[in-house]
Structures are given as C-alpha cells and as structure tokens.
Amino acid sequence: MTLEHPLLKAFEPVITETYNIALASEKATKNIVFPSKESYIGACLNDFNKAQNIIAAEVIEAYEMQKEREQAIKNHRRESIVNKEVIAELNLQIKVLENRNTCSSAAL
Numbered sequence: 001m002t003l004e005h006p007l008l009k010a011f012e013p014v015i016t017e018t019y020n021i022a023l024a025s026e027k028a029t030k031n032i033v034f035p036s037k038e039s040y041i042g043a044c045l046n047d048f049n050k051a052q053n054i055i056a057a058e059v060i061e062a063y064e065m066q067k068e069r070e071q072a073i074k075n076h077r078r079e080s081i082v083n084k085e086v087i088a089e090l091n092l093q094i095k096v097l098e099n100r101n102t103c104s105s106a107a108l
Contacts, residue, residue, distance in 0.1 A: 001102075001103075003100055005092065005093055008065070008096060011100055018051045018054050019051075021050050022047055025046075058104050059104045062100045062101050062104070065097055069090045069093050069097070070094060072090055
C-alpha cells in the first residue's frame with residue numbers, strides 16, 4: 001500500500017505527529033504524577049480528541065484533493081490530444097490518496 005507520492009504532501013510526519021499527540025499523556029506519566037485517575041483519563045481523552053481532529057482534517061483534505069484530480073482527468077480527456085502519462089500520474093495520485101483515506105479512516 002503506497003502512502004507517499006512526490007507531488008503530494010508528506011504523509012509520514014502527519015502519522016508521527018498524530019501518534020505523539022494521541023499518546024502525549026501516556027508518555028508524560030513517566031515524568032509526572034497526575035493528581036487523580038480522573039485527571040489522567042481526562043488528559044488521555046483530550047489527547048485522543050486532538051488526534052482525531054487531525055485525522056479528520058487529513059481525511060477531508062485528501063478527499064478534496066482526490067476530487068480535484070478526478071476532475072482534472074475528466075477535463076484532460078475532453079482535450080483533443082490526450083496525454084496518457086498525465087492521466088496515469090493523476091490516477092497514481094488518486095490511488096495514494098485513497099490509501100491514505102483508508103488508513104486515516106481506520107484510525108477514527
């Protein structure tokens with residue numbers, strides 16, 4: 001499953017950032033003591049909420065980019081001279097975006 005493409009924004013930093021945000025309170029417990037179990041749970045839930053917001057934004061952005069590329073393919077096919085390389089490149093980008101959405105949606 002390909003998740004990276006040179007013409008798209010890097011995906012690995014987003015995954016790393018989301019992972020670090022989701023587990024920030026868990027990692028912090030090694031260095032600090034929470035006043036109560038409830039405050040720890042609240043901090044963890046807050047971290048998960050932040051991570052879900054990042055994931056949702058990524059899913060929406062990838063979906064919009066995918067629709068733009070699908071429209072570009074339609075527009076390109078209307079031209080008198082169709083460049084198959086351009087269409088193949090756009091299809092490859094669409095596939096990468098679909099893979100990203102599959103991974104991101106599973107995380108939600």
